[in-house]
Amino acid sequence: MVKLSIVQFTPSFGNKQHNIDQIEALLGGNQADIIVLPELCTTGYSFLTKQEALDVAEDAGGESIAFFKRLAVKRKALIVAGFAEKDGNQSYNSALVALPDGNLRIYRKTHLFFREKFCFEPGNSGFFTVDHPFLDCSVGIMVCNDWRYPESARSLALMGADLIACPSNLVSTLWGIGMPARALENKVYVAVANRCGTETRTLEDGSLQNLTFNGGSVIYDFNGTPLAQAGKDENSVLTVEITPKLTRDKSFNAFNDLFKDRRPDQYSLE
Numbered sequence: 001m002v003k004l005s006i007v008q009f010t011p012s013f014g015n016k017q018h019n020i021d022q023i024e025a026l027l028g029g030n031q032a033d034i035i036v037l038p039e040l041c042t043t044g045y046s047f048l049t050k051q052e053a054l055d056v057a058e059d060a061g062g063e064s065i066a067f068f069k070r071l072a073v074k075r076k077a078l079i080v081a082g083f084a085e086k087d088g089n090q091s092y093n094s095a096l097v098a099l100p101d102g103n104l105r106i107y108r109k110t111h112l113f114f115r116e117k118f119c120f121e122p123g124n125s126g127f128f129t130v131d132h133p134f135l136d137c138s139v140g141i142m143v144c145n146d147w148r149y150p151e152s153a154r155s156l157a158l159m160g161a162d163l164i165a166c167p168s169n170l171v172s173t174l175w176g177i178g179m180p181a182r183a184l185e186n187k188v189y190v191a192v193a194n195r196c197g198t199e200t201r202t203l204e205d206g207s208l209q210n211l212t213f214n215g216g217s218v219i220y221d222f223n224g225t226p227l228a229q230a231g232k233d234e235n236s237v238l239t240v241e242i243t244p245k246l247t248r249d250k251s252f253n254a255f256n257d258l259f260k261d262r263r264p265d266q267y268s269l270e
Helices: 016-027 050-056 063-075 144-148 150-158 175-186
Strands: 002-008 034-036 078-087 090-098 104-108 129-131 138-141 163-167 189-193 196-202 208-214 218-220 226-229 236-242
Touching: 002 016, 002 189, 002 218, 016 063, 016 236, 034 163, 034 189, 050 078, 050 090, 063 078, 063 090, 078 138, 078 163, 090 138, 138 150, 144 150, 144 163, 144 175, 150 163, 150 175, 163 175, 175 189, 175 218, 218 236, 226 236
Parallel strands: 002 034, 034 078, 138 163, 163 189
Antiparallel strands: 002 236, 078 090, 090 104, 129 138, 189 218, 196 208, 218 226
């Protein structure tokens, strides 16, 4: 068994230290083996320009990365958290994977949403999985809007993911249909860490952009059934136990197997 936690809270836009303090306080004495936090959880979401995002983005020596690396080692946990990443003069909407052995991997969001296209570069890391160094569990990463593209979750499942961690800043309700489908169609656990709150920004024409994030963070089992789900507006940490090895037999009756029955020669995905 693996103990899995998701964290839901309301980040303060542009206030990195405050957000880090909130995360540390919320986790308290949490003893999960895997912890998933929201997208852009240390900065807030509503950037309007590339320069604005770049001004707060971090390279490998940044404070957010250092914080999560320390936390992962201290708690012996694999931590997935969204942050704004800097690479030279470019920024990415990224998710770090801090491992309890001190190692780090970074995923860059593949499918950008809304005004993200004006602020971040399209992700170029590709999808990948990470094995927990101390436990038998393989974790795949996607970020928020990646859920709309079934190829994202399917790619991770074909790579051997037992669990897909999805840091998110979700503003629609449609994901409540799509996310459990990603779990069911791939027979994997899916952990969606969303945020709550509203961010209001003034656009160039003087109008206001209000983005309200709808919480509801949830962990789905490999049949798409919620194991635990937060409310819309609450700061919370939800923890469940999962059994990764149960995802590896992809059969769903005596004659059908989700992956063995695939017929890629009949698909057109271009």
